Amino acid sequence: MRATYLYGAGDVRVADVPDPIIKEPTDAIVRVVRACVCGSDLHPYHSMAASADGSSMGHEFVGVVEETGGAVTTVKPGDFVIAPFAWSDGTCEFCREGLHTSCRYGGFWNSPGVGGGQAEAVRVPLADGTLVAVPVEETSPLIPSLLTLSDVYGTGYHAAVKANVSPRTTVTVIGDGAVGLLAVLSAKQLGAERIILMGRHTVRTDLGRAYGATDVVAERGPEGIAKVRELTGGDGTHVVIEAVGHMPAYEQAVGVVRPGGVISRVGVPQYEAAPVGFASLFGPNITLTGGPAPARAYIETLLPAVLDGTVNPGKVFDREVALDDVAAGYRAMDEREALKVLVRP
């Protein structure tokens, strides 16, 4: 089959690799209907050292079950399924707590023996715990929205849930990428009435307004901080969702969070150390939370409003490429010509 590999910074190619096969009785093979490129894929796309073997890519996909191992009971060949960005058994202590990304038996796509989603097919371990069957045809116009449940929508929702967003909390969202925009939608769904979106791309922030942002701040750095403070009577907001992952976004978050408030990070941090001392987090009793979203935990919660059309998170996709053109998709996202790119095998 054809599958996407990254061979070094900027070097994305589609390779011919063996078709995935059932290795464990708990496996399923899923034929990919749509995958996509994630903002976090751009991190290695910028920095990966050259590698002859390359790394398989893609951790978001929806598709149709082709084959299941003998122990799989919840999905069957022909089912349309959503695959969250981590696989998990669904029954361990962490999964029962809703922290599927820390599943005792789980893991992440593109690890040894498990390929990536930007491919024609994927071997899915622990299929019963991982896959969610949805009664739609693979030609449904809902496919893009369903695909967001494999990562970006669940990630935005995780940020809002970890920050305890409610009607009583004001919210700033830093970042107008797909996760930031879906964090706006999630904060709105959890009842937030004041949502300030920090972003500079009007097309994106317009979508953010449609999702529920009440204010848009295009400025960055000290000007952006001053603007948010001005909008909030000097105090900042109870919640700041950091959906970027770079240090300036972290500093922005510290600058606009209200005393006693919460910074919830879902942008994968591209730094290890950051300010957390008296002057930043400790003195004003700021809480820092977040992490990789257990997307699996939120699928059942978020699915009904997607299926009935109440929300349309799939609007974050503004381009589609064929699998063989995936490199153009990476380039378009990297150059910010595209917000988020669908990949069609």
Add this chain to the structure above:
Amino acid sequence: MRATYLYGAGDVRVADVPDPIIKEPTDAIVRVVRACVCGSDLHPYHSMAASADGSSMGHEFVGVVEETGGAVTTVKPGDFVIAPFAWSDGTCEFCREGLHTSCRYGGFWNSPGVGGGQAEAVRVPLADGTLVAVPVEETSPLIPSLLTLSDVYGTGYHAAVKANVSPRTTVTVIGDGAVGLLAVLSAKQLGAERIILMGRHTVRTDLGRAYGATDVVAERGPEGIAKVRELTGGDGTHVVIEAVGHMPAYEQAVGVVRPGGVISRVGVPQYEAAPVGFASLFGPNITLTGGPAPARAYIETLLPAVLDGTVNPGKVFDREVALDDVAAGYRAMDEREALKVLVRP
């Protein structure tokens, strides 16, 4: 009057200074019955640059109201009062939320125009919001326990509250100082059934066991982390309370916290940057919380069990010095001969 000043690292002296006077109608003058030395006083005691003027010291005291300004209504001369370690108006938005340390009109002892508690008397701004009158005599054996409500008990309780300690959470407390021990007591009061205390001083950890610690780990660093992991089936605890403030304690906290868990800091951080990236907090979805405790917020909650003798947080005091001997008190705490030192003007 006599008041304690720090003139540089290791240089604590008692000076003659003018008696405090009412400056604002919301002020009260409190004659100090007992003050004490805080672990956080040792930070400047170690590091302060030499200063001819010195800094007044002490932020924990109980005493008797001597005089009140014309606008004060909740306390009157003769009342025995507890003074929390920050003064606050009690009515602003932050105070109503229980974050008195961020009061819009409040501040901290030893700031311009406001002295410290290790003195014969203190001018208390915003007396109505700040002071809590308690119906006891100044000779009561409850005085040491009541004094812990001005900081260390409220601080230990804040750590546990911010971490959402409950019967469902396992807890590690790092540090066997007064705050750590009272964090153990607080975690127990909030229902924790498994409380691991990390500390090396047997007299202190024995008091920790009396307060509710189920396990004591004397090892530090990687050995200490391994021991806590061994005690918890490899996972670490849901909550880690960091009651020290130095980087090795932070690293220890990261080492023993369970995925999805909370690190709650109440030791004043002696660092500004710390690891918070994928390998430390982000990957396992760890929450970092805490800060200076709004001790005022907890006094009414914690007072009844102190007054009826259900708890005895005053056991953390194991030495008493006269005000003129306060330097010996600092030295005893610094050399870890004393756990916490009462100061008697």
